[in-house]
Amino acid sequence: MATILRNVNAAKNIRDLLKKSIEHCTRSERGLKRWQVDTLRVMYWRAQSYDAIPHPERHRREWQNWNYKSELFAFSQRLSEKFSEEMLRVCFTDKSYVEKEDEQRKELGMPEIELRTENNSELAAIGTNKLTPFIKSYLRYFLKNVPEECISAVHNYLMSDTVLADIASKIGCTQLILCNAINPSDEVKAQVLRALIGALMKEKGEKHTEKFIIDFILTYINDQDIMEVWNLPQAEIALSNVLKNNGITEYEPRLLRESGRNTIYACFMVGMYVDKKLIGFGSGETVSIAREMAAYDALRRMFKLTPASTLFKFGKDAYNIDFGSSSQEYSLLNEWKLLDLDRKHQLKSIS
Known part of the structure; x- marks a missing residue:
């Protein structure tokens, strides 16, 4: 069972x-x-x-579910800026798009009637005229110990087509641009961003435009190494000239330590000394490279461009600052001198 x-x-x-x-x-x-x-x-x-079949690339506006008017409204809401629809259409219309429309009308045999479509060239010029002085004044306000070449280098970096195009892409401008190409170039996208700033100048005024520049343009340099953006050539020669301007004719590079000599893993560390005080040090695979990096480090400390010293303000903390007081140009690198009050602190030993 x-x-x-x-x-x-x-x-x-x-x-x-x-x-x-x-x-x-x-x-x-x-x-x-x-x-x-x-x-x-x-x-x-x-x-x-x-x-398996090759299909031609199409612009987003060629699809049936594309509503350009709604997209312009959504773009304005994303930025929390109340642009008028007509102004936005002008901002996103490149000169090449108007020329392309004229050519297509001629090919179709349509009468030569001048199109009333405006392009963004005029607005971009207004935006550029506002961007250049404001960015330089902003940089001078926070970077008080640098020569004018540094201010110009960072300004040129922020005003470059690559940076402005990257900002324009991140705020959603790419698919809204009307131009003669499906994928707009960096130059076209940068032109659109300048035109948006020019539109703000026309519709909202100068103060509101400055807030927009602080929030969307100047934040691009946050947490970046200003010395790398500047890319100062021949740092040791520059260090020698700066020291001569301050009455210091000699500096002494010293080999602090080394490892792996005559191998592919060689590393040398060199320090720059003034009056027996270490003012900068750097390392490299050869002694000459280490000397250059040591001079680079010494200049960084003199210009107060270390991460702890370079503190920018953004957002509400920067809205009420009077940047117009920093419009005067600084001395050039060949004439730059340490401030008398900071001379002892900037040349103090870092050992």
Whole structure:
């Protein structure tokens, strides 16, 4: 009797196992229903056949679900700026788009009627005229111990097409631009961002435009190494000239430590000394490179461009600052001198 009961229980266990295996086979690991299998299979092979055919690249505005007016409104809301629709259309219309429209009208034999479509050239010029003096005044306010070449280098970096195009892409300008190409170039995207600043100058005024520049343009230099942006060439020669301007005719580079000489892993550390005080140090795979990096480090400390010294303000902390008081240009590098009050602190030993 016990044998019969064991056989019955074993049969029940086998039936349960078969039932679970059948249920597992009728659905995928992602929990899809059985009736979805055929649909997904058809969709997969349709996609394969569609991708096998080369299709021309199309602009987003060529699709049926594209509503340019709604996109302009959404763009304005994302930035929390109440642009007028007409002004935004002008900002996003490149000169090449107007020229392309004229050529297409001529090819179609349409009468030569001058189009009333405006391009963003005028607004971009207004934006540039506002950007240049304000960015320089902002930098001079926070970088009080640098020569004018440093201010110009950081300004040129922020005003470059690469940086402005990157900012324009991140705030969603790319697909809204009307130009003669499907993918706008960096120059076109930078022109659009300048035009947006020019539109703010016209509609909102100077103070509101400055807040926009602080929030979207100047924040790009946050946490960046100003010395790398400046990319000062021949740092040791520059250090020698700066020291001569301050009445110091000699400096002494010393080899502090080294490892792996005559190997591919060689490393040398050189320190720059003035009056037996270490003012900067650097390392490199050769002694000459280490000397250059030591001079680079000494200049960084003199110009107060260390991460702890370079503290910019953004947002509400910077809105009420009078940057107009910092419009006067600094001395050039060949004439730059340490401030009398900071002379002892800037040449103190860092050992």
